[in-house]
Amino acid sequence: MADDPQRNFRSSYYEKVGFRGVEEKKSLEILLKDNPLGMLPPHSDSHTMVGGYRKEQYHDILEALEVMRYVNSSTPCTHVYLRMFQLESQVLPRCSEISAPDEENEDFLSISRAMEEIVDDPIDCYWLIKCFVNQFHTKFGDSIPHLPKSLEHYLSQEEPRLLKHLKNTGALAQLPYSLWFRRCFAGCLPESSLQRVWDKVISGSCKILVFVALEILLSYKIMLLGITRPEGVVRFLCNIPQENTDAIVTKAIELWYKYCGTPMHAV
Incomplete structure:
Protein backbone atom coordinates (compact mmCIF):
# COMPACT_ATOMS: atom_id res chain seq x y z
CA MET A 1 0.00 0.00 0.00
CA ALA A 2 1.44 3.40 -0.91
CA ASP A 3 1.21 6.54 1.15
CA ASP A 4 -1.41 9.07 0.15
CA PRO A 5 0.65 12.14 -0.81
CA GLN A 6 -2.16 14.44 0.27
CA ARG A 7 -2.21 12.85 3.69
CA ASN A 8 1.55 13.24 4.01
CA PHE A 9 1.62 16.76 2.61
CA ARG A 10 3.90 18.25 5.27
CA SER A 11 6.72 15.77 4.78
CA SER A 12 6.51 16.20 1.02
CA TYR A 13 6.38 19.99 1.11
CA TYR A 14 9.23 20.55 3.55
CA GLU A 15 11.43 18.06 1.75
CA LYS A 16 10.89 19.92 -1.55
CA VAL A 17 11.97 23.24 -0.07
CA GLY A 18 14.97 21.67 1.64
CA PHE A 19 13.84 21.71 5.27
CA ARG A 20 13.62 18.01 6.00
CA GLY A 21 12.66 17.44 9.61
CA VAL A 22 11.10 20.86 10.21
CA GLU A 23 7.63 19.37 10.17
CA GLU A 24 8.58 17.00 12.98
CA LYS A 25 8.24 19.94 15.38
CA LYS A 26 4.55 20.08 14.63
CA SER A 27 2.41 18.38 17.24
CA LEU A 28 0.03 15.51 16.66
CA GLU A 29 -2.78 17.83 17.66
CA ILE A 30 -2.00 20.19 14.76
CA LEU A 31 -1.94 17.28 12.33
CA LEU A 32 -5.28 16.04 13.59
CA LYS A 33 -6.84 19.39 12.71
CA ASP A 34 -6.11 18.49 9.09
CA ASN A 35 -8.51 15.57 9.56
CA PRO A 36 -6.34 12.66 8.30
CA LEU A 37 -8.39 10.24 10.41
CA GLY A 38 -11.57 11.21 8.60
CA MET A 39 -13.23 12.37 11.82
CA LEU A 40 -14.87 15.38 10.19
CA PRO A 41 -16.98 15.74 7.04
CA PRO A 42 -15.39 17.58 4.10
CA HIS A 43 -17.65 20.64 4.39
CA SER A 44 -16.61 22.88 7.30
CA ASP A 45 -20.12 24.32 7.61
CA SER A 46 -21.32 21.01 9.07
CA HIS A 47 -18.49 20.55 11.59
CA THR A 48 -20.38 22.13 14.49
CA MET A 49 -23.49 20.06 13.82
CA VAL A 50 -21.49 16.83 13.51
CA GLY A 51 -19.56 17.69 16.68
CA GLY A 52 -22.89 18.08 18.49
CA TYR A 53 -24.12 14.71 17.22
CA ARG A 54 -20.94 13.00 18.35
CA LYS A 55 -21.18 14.59 21.78
CA GLU A 56 -24.74 13.29 22.12
CA GLN A 57 -23.65 9.86 20.88
CA TYR A 58 -20.81 9.77 23.42
CA HIS A 59 -23.17 10.53 26.30
CA ASP A 60 -25.81 8.08 25.03
CA ILE A 61 -23.25 5.25 24.88
CA LEU A 62 -21.86 6.17 28.29
CA GLU A 63 -25.34 6.25 29.82
CA ALA A 64 -26.16 2.85 28.31
CA LEU A 65 -23.01 1.33 29.81
CA GLU A 66 -23.84 2.84 33.20
CA VAL A 67 -27.39 1.47 33.10
CA MET A 68 -26.05 -1.99 32.19
CA ARG A 69 -23.50 -1.61 35.04
CA TYR A 70 -20.44 -2.03 32.87
CA VAL A 71 -18.98 1.24 34.16
CA ASN A 72 -19.52 3.64 37.03
CA SER A 73 -18.08 6.90 38.32
CA SER A 74 -14.92 5.17 39.58
CA THR A 75 -14.14 3.32 36.33
CA PRO A 76 -10.88 4.60 34.79
CA CYS A 77 -11.52 6.62 31.62
CA THR A 78 -9.43 4.26 29.51
CA HIS A 79 -11.61 1.31 30.54
CA VAL A 80 -14.72 3.37 29.80
CA TYR A 81 -13.35 4.02 26.31
CA LEU A 82 -12.72 0.30 25.87
CA ARG A 83 -16.31 -0.63 26.78
CA MET A 84 -17.66 2.14 24.54
CA PHE A 85 -15.53 0.88 21.67
CA GLN A 86 -16.65 -2.71 22.27
CA LEU A 87 -20.30 -1.67 22.39
CA GLU A 88 -20.04 0.27 19.13
CA SER A 89 -18.12 -2.60 17.53
CA GLN A 90 -20.77 -5.08 18.75
CA VAL A 91 -18.24 -7.15 20.68
CA LEU A 92 -19.17 -6.11 24.20
CA PRO A 93 -18.93 -9.24 26.41
CA ARG A 94 -21.59 -10.21 28.89
CA CYS A 95 -21.01 -8.77 32.34
CA SER A 96 -20.65 -12.30 33.68
CA GLU A 97 -17.98 -13.06 31.09
CA ILE A 98 -15.76 -10.05 31.69
CA SER A 99 -12.24 -11.07 32.70
CA ALA A 100 -8.80 -9.51 32.70
CA PRO A 101 -8.09 -7.69 29.41
CA ASP A 102 -6.61 -9.91 26.72
CA GLU A 103 -3.72 -8.82 24.49
CA GLU A 104 -5.94 -7.00 21.99
CA ASN A 105 -7.69 -5.10 24.77
CA GLU A 106 -4.35 -4.23 26.36
CA ASP A 107 -3.25 -2.78 23.02
CA PHE A 108 -6.34 -0.57 23.02
CA LEU A 109 -5.83 0.46 26.65
CA SER A 110 -2.18 1.36 26.04
CA ILE A 111 -3.09 3.57 23.09
CA SER A 112 -5.90 5.09 25.17
CA ARG A 113 -3.57 5.97 28.03
CA ALA A 114 -1.16 7.63 25.62
CA MET A 115 -3.92 9.57 23.83
CA GLU A 116 -5.25 10.69 27.20
CA GLU A 117 -1.90 12.43 27.79
CA ILE A 118 -2.21 14.27 24.48
CA VAL A 119 -5.91 15.24 24.39
CA ASP A 120 -7.66 16.84 27.38
CA ASP A 121 -11.32 16.60 26.43
CA PRO A 122 -12.70 13.07 27.06
CA ILE A 123 -15.13 13.21 24.13
CA ASP A 124 -12.43 14.25 21.68
CA CYS A 125 -10.09 11.71 23.26
CA TYR A 126 -12.50 8.82 22.69
CA TRP A 127 -13.21 9.76 19.08
CA LEU A 128 -9.51 10.09 18.35
CA ILE A 129 -8.74 6.71 19.95
CA LYS A 130 -11.59 5.08 18.06
CA CYS A 131 -10.58 6.57 14.69
CA PHE A 132 -6.87 5.91 15.27
CA VAL A 133 -7.42 2.25 16.19
CA ASN A 134 -9.90 1.63 13.37
CA GLN A 135 -7.68 3.29 10.77
CA PHE A 136 -4.59 1.48 12.01
CA HIS A 137 -6.19 -1.95 11.78
CA THR A 138 -7.96 -1.23 8.49
CA LYS A 139 -4.91 0.19 6.69
CA PHE A 140 -2.10 -1.77 8.31
Whole structure:
Protein backbone atom coordinates (compact mmCIF):
# COMPACT_ATOMS: atom_id res chain seq x y z
CA MET A 1 0.00 0.00 0.00
CA ALA A 2 1.44 3.40 -0.91
CA ASP A 3 1.21 6.54 1.15
CA ASP A 4 -1.41 9.07 0.15
CA PRO A 5 0.65 12.14 -0.81
CA GLN A 6 -2.16 14.44 0.27
CA ARG A 7 -2.21 12.85 3.69
CA ASN A 8 1.55 13.24 4.01
CA PHE A 9 1.62 16.76 2.61
CA ARG A 10 3.90 18.25 5.27
CA SER A 11 6.72 15.77 4.78
CA SER A 12 6.51 16.20 1.02
CA TYR A 13 6.38 19.99 1.11
CA TYR A 14 9.23 20.55 3.55
CA GLU A 15 11.43 18.06 1.75
CA LYS A 16 10.89 19.92 -1.55
CA VAL A 17 11.97 23.24 -0.07
CA GLY A 18 14.97 21.67 1.64
CA PHE A 19 13.84 21.71 5.27
CA ARG A 20 13.62 18.01 6.00
CA GLY A 21 12.66 17.44 9.61
CA VAL A 22 11.10 20.86 10.21
CA GLU A 23 7.63 19.37 10.17
CA GLU A 24 8.58 17.00 12.98
CA LYS A 25 8.24 19.94 15.38
CA LYS A 26 4.55 20.08 14.63
CA SER A 27 2.41 18.38 17.24
CA LEU A 28 0.03 15.51 16.66
CA GLU A 29 -2.78 17.83 17.66
CA ILE A 30 -2.00 20.19 14.76
CA LEU A 31 -1.94 17.28 12.33
CA LEU A 32 -5.28 16.04 13.59
CA LYS A 33 -6.84 19.39 12.71
CA ASP A 34 -6.11 18.49 9.09
CA ASN A 35 -8.51 15.57 9.56
CA PRO A 36 -6.34 12.66 8.30
CA LEU A 37 -8.39 10.24 10.41
CA GLY A 38 -11.57 11.21 8.60
CA MET A 39 -13.23 12.37 11.82
CA LEU A 40 -14.87 15.38 10.19
CA PRO A 41 -16.98 15.74 7.04
CA PRO A 42 -15.39 17.58 4.10
CA HIS A 43 -17.65 20.64 4.39
CA SER A 44 -16.61 22.88 7.30
CA ASP A 45 -20.12 24.32 7.61
CA SER A 46 -21.32 21.01 9.07
CA HIS A 47 -18.49 20.55 11.59
CA THR A 48 -20.38 22.13 14.49
CA MET A 49 -23.49 20.06 13.82
CA VAL A 50 -21.49 16.83 13.51
CA GLY A 51 -19.56 17.69 16.68
CA GLY A 52 -22.89 18.08 18.49
CA TYR A 53 -24.12 14.71 17.22
CA ARG A 54 -20.94 13.00 18.35
CA LYS A 55 -21.18 14.59 21.78
CA GLU A 56 -24.74 13.29 22.12
CA GLN A 57 -23.65 9.86 20.88
CA TYR A 58 -20.81 9.77 23.42
CA HIS A 59 -23.17 10.53 26.30
CA ASP A 60 -25.81 8.08 25.03
CA ILE A 61 -23.25 5.25 24.88
CA LEU A 62 -21.86 6.17 28.29
CA GLU A 63 -25.34 6.25 29.82
CA ALA A 64 -26.16 2.85 28.31
CA LEU A 65 -23.01 1.33 29.81
CA GLU A 66 -23.84 2.84 33.20
CA VAL A 67 -27.39 1.47 33.10
CA MET A 68 -26.05 -1.99 32.19
CA ARG A 69 -23.50 -1.61 35.04
CA TYR A 70 -20.44 -2.03 32.87
CA VAL A 71 -18.98 1.24 34.16
CA ASN A 72 -19.52 3.64 37.03
CA SER A 73 -18.08 6.90 38.32
CA SER A 74 -14.92 5.17 39.58
CA THR A 75 -14.14 3.32 36.33
CA PRO A 76 -10.88 4.60 34.79
CA CYS A 77 -11.52 6.62 31.62
CA THR A 78 -9.43 4.26 29.51
CA HIS A 79 -11.61 1.31 30.54
CA VAL A 80 -14.72 3.37 29.80
CA TYR A 81 -13.35 4.02 26.31
CA LEU A 82 -12.72 0.30 25.87
CA ARG A 83 -16.31 -0.63 26.78
CA MET A 84 -17.66 2.14 24.54
CA PHE A 85 -15.53 0.88 21.67
CA GLN A 86 -16.65 -2.71 22.27
CA LEU A 87 -20.30 -1.67 22.39
CA GLU A 88 -20.04 0.27 19.13
CA SER A 89 -18.12 -2.60 17.53
CA GLN A 90 -20.77 -5.08 18.75
CA VAL A 91 -18.24 -7.15 20.68
CA LEU A 92 -19.17 -6.11 24.20
CA PRO A 93 -18.93 -9.24 26.41
CA ARG A 94 -21.59 -10.21 28.89
CA CYS A 95 -21.01 -8.77 32.34
CA SER A 96 -20.65 -12.30 33.68
CA GLU A 97 -17.98 -13.06 31.09
CA ILE A 98 -15.76 -10.05 31.69
CA SER A 99 -12.24 -11.07 32.70
CA ALA A 100 -8.80 -9.51 32.70
CA PRO A 101 -8.09 -7.69 29.41
CA ASP A 102 -6.61 -9.91 26.72
CA GLU A 103 -3.72 -8.82 24.49
CA GLU A 104 -5.94 -7.00 21.99
CA ASN A 105 -7.69 -5.10 24.77
CA GLU A 106 -4.35 -4.23 26.36
CA ASP A 107 -3.25 -2.78 23.02
CA PHE A 108 -6.34 -0.57 23.02
CA LEU A 109 -5.83 0.46 26.65
CA SER A 110 -2.18 1.36 26.04
CA ILE A 111 -3.09 3.57 23.09
CA SER A 112 -5.90 5.09 25.17
CA ARG A 113 -3.57 5.97 28.03
CA ALA A 114 -1.16 7.63 25.62
CA MET A 115 -3.92 9.57 23.83
CA GLU A 116 -5.25 10.69 27.20
CA GLU A 117 -1.90 12.43 27.79
CA ILE A 118 -2.21 14.27 24.48
CA VAL A 119 -5.91 15.24 24.39
CA ASP A 120 -7.66 16.84 27.38
CA ASP A 121 -11.32 16.60 26.43
CA PRO A 122 -12.70 13.07 27.06
CA ILE A 123 -15.13 13.21 24.13
CA ASP A 124 -12.43 14.25 21.68
CA CYS A 125 -10.09 11.71 23.26
CA TYR A 126 -12.50 8.82 22.69
CA TRP A 127 -13.21 9.76 19.08
CA LEU A 128 -9.51 10.09 18.35
CA ILE A 129 -8.74 6.71 19.95
CA LYS A 130 -11.59 5.08 18.06
CA CYS A 131 -10.58 6.57 14.69
CA PHE A 132 -6.87 5.91 15.27
CA VAL A 133 -7.42 2.25 16.19
CA ASN A 134 -9.90 1.63 13.37
CA GLN A 135 -7.68 3.29 10.77
CA PHE A 136 -4.59 1.48 12.01
CA HIS A 137 -6.19 -1.95 11.78
CA THR A 138 -7.96 -1.23 8.49
CA LYS A 139 -4.91 0.19 6.69
CA PHE A 140 -2.10 -1.77 8.31
CA GLY A 141 -3.66 -4.91 9.76
CA ASP A 142 -2.17 -7.09 7.01
CA SER A 143 1.25 -5.41 7.27
CA ILE A 144 1.80 -5.68 11.03
CA PRO A 145 2.74 -9.42 11.06
CA HIS A 146 5.51 -8.71 8.54
CA LEU A 147 7.16 -5.86 10.46
CA PRO A 148 9.43 -8.08 12.63
CA LYS A 149 10.95 -9.58 9.47
CA SER A 150 11.38 -6.12 8.04
CA LEU A 151 13.16 -5.05 11.23
CA GLU A 152 15.49 -8.04 10.95
CA HIS A 153 16.32 -7.09 7.35
CA TYR A 154 17.24 -3.50 8.17
CA LEU A 155 19.19 -4.55 11.27
CA SER A 156 21.24 -6.87 9.07
CA GLN A 157 22.12 -3.83 6.96
CA GLU A 158 22.97 -1.52 9.85
CA GLU A 159 24.43 -3.77 12.56
CA PRO A 160 24.84 -7.45 11.59
CA ARG A 161 26.88 -8.17 14.74
CA LEU A 162 23.97 -7.16 16.95
CA LEU A 163 21.55 -9.20 14.83
CA LYS A 164 23.77 -12.27 15.22
CA HIS A 165 23.93 -11.74 18.98
CA LEU A 166 20.15 -11.43 19.27
CA LYS A 167 19.70 -14.62 17.24
CA ASN A 168 22.31 -16.58 19.18
CA THR A 169 20.84 -15.63 22.55
CA GLY A 170 17.28 -16.38 21.42
CA ALA A 171 16.26 -12.77 22.04
CA LEU A 172 15.31 -11.92 18.46
CA ALA A 173 12.14 -13.97 18.56
CA GLN A 174 11.18 -12.46 21.93
CA LEU A 175 11.64 -8.75 21.21
CA PRO A 176 8.65 -6.65 22.38
CA TYR A 177 7.00 -6.60 18.95
CA SER A 178 3.53 -6.10 20.42
CA LEU A 179 4.67 -3.00 22.31
CA TRP A 180 6.41 -1.63 19.25
CA PHE A 181 4.12 -2.56 16.38
CA ARG A 182 0.65 -3.27 17.76
CA ARG A 183 0.68 -0.48 20.35
CA CYS A 184 2.69 1.93 18.18
CA PHE A 185 5.15 2.48 21.07
CA ALA A 186 2.40 3.60 23.47
CA GLY A 187 3.79 2.89 26.93
CA CYS A 188 7.34 2.84 25.57
CA LEU A 189 7.99 6.42 24.43
CA PRO A 190 7.05 9.59 26.32
CA GLU A 191 4.36 11.87 24.93
CA SER A 192 6.64 14.32 23.10
CA SER A 193 8.42 11.57 21.18
CA LEU A 194 5.31 9.46 20.66
CA GLN A 195 3.47 12.30 18.94
CA ARG A 196 6.15 12.48 16.24
CA VAL A 197 5.86 8.76 15.56
CA TRP A 198 2.07 8.81 15.48
CA ASP A 199 2.23 11.81 13.16
CA LYS A 200 3.84 9.53 10.57
CA VAL A 201 1.46 6.63 11.24
CA ILE A 202 -1.59 8.87 10.83
CA SER A 203 -0.05 10.40 7.71
CA GLY A 204 -0.13 6.97 6.12
CA SER A 205 2.90 4.82 7.00
CA CYS A 206 3.40 2.04 9.52
CA LYS A 207 6.98 1.54 8.26
CA ILE A 208 8.15 4.29 10.62
CA LEU A 209 7.50 1.85 13.47
CA VAL A 210 10.20 -0.45 12.09
CA PHE A 211 12.78 2.33 11.98
CA VAL A 212 12.00 3.51 15.52
CA ALA A 213 12.51 -0.06 16.74
CA LEU A 214 15.69 -0.28 14.67
CA GLU A 215 17.09 2.94 16.10
CA ILE A 216 16.31 1.80 19.65
CA LEU A 217 18.37 -1.34 19.00
CA LEU A 218 21.19 0.68 17.45
CA SER A 219 21.21 3.28 20.21
CA TYR A 220 21.59 0.65 22.92
CA LYS A 221 23.65 -1.91 21.03
CA ILE A 222 26.54 -1.83 23.53
CA MET A 223 24.12 -2.52 26.36
CA LEU A 224 22.33 -5.24 24.39
CA LEU A 225 25.55 -6.95 23.35
CA GLY A 226 26.36 -7.33 27.04
CA ILE A 227 23.07 -9.12 27.86
CA THR A 228 23.13 -12.84 27.26
CA ARG A 229 19.65 -13.88 28.39
CA PRO A 230 16.59 -13.08 26.21
CA GLU A 231 14.46 -12.07 29.18
CA GLY A 232 17.09 -9.50 30.12
CA VAL A 233 16.97 -8.03 26.61
CA VAL A 234 13.18 -7.82 26.68
CA ARG A 235 13.13 -6.30 30.15
CA PHE A 236 15.55 -3.58 29.10
CA LEU A 237 13.74 -2.78 25.82
CA CYS A 238 10.39 -2.54 27.58
CA ASN A 239 11.84 0.06 29.95
CA ILE A 240 14.29 2.09 27.87
CA PRO A 241 15.63 5.35 29.38
CA GLN A 242 13.25 8.21 28.65
CA GLU A 243 15.71 11.07 28.38
CA ASN A 244 17.08 10.18 24.94
CA THR A 245 13.90 9.30 23.04
CA ASP A 246 13.62 12.52 21.01
CA ALA A 247 17.07 11.88 19.53
CA ILE A 248 16.09 8.27 18.83
CA VAL A 249 12.99 9.35 16.91
CA THR A 250 14.96 11.95 14.96
CA LYS A 251 17.51 9.34 13.90
CA ALA A 252 14.71 6.87 13.12
CA ILE A 253 13.12 9.38 10.75
CA GLU A 254 16.50 9.85 9.05
CA LEU A 255 16.74 6.06 8.58
CA TRP A 256 13.21 6.10 7.19
CA TYR A 257 14.31 8.65 4.58
CA LYS A 258 17.53 6.76 3.93
CA TYR A 259 15.87 3.47 3.05
CA CYS A 260 12.53 4.67 1.73
CA GLY A 261 13.61 7.80 -0.12
CA THR A 262 10.67 10.18 -0.19
CA PRO A 263 7.67 10.02 2.15
CA MET A 264 5.59 8.53 -0.68
CA HIS A 265 7.03 5.05 -0.14
CA ALA A 266 5.55 1.60 0.08
CA VAL A 267 4.13 0.78 3.49
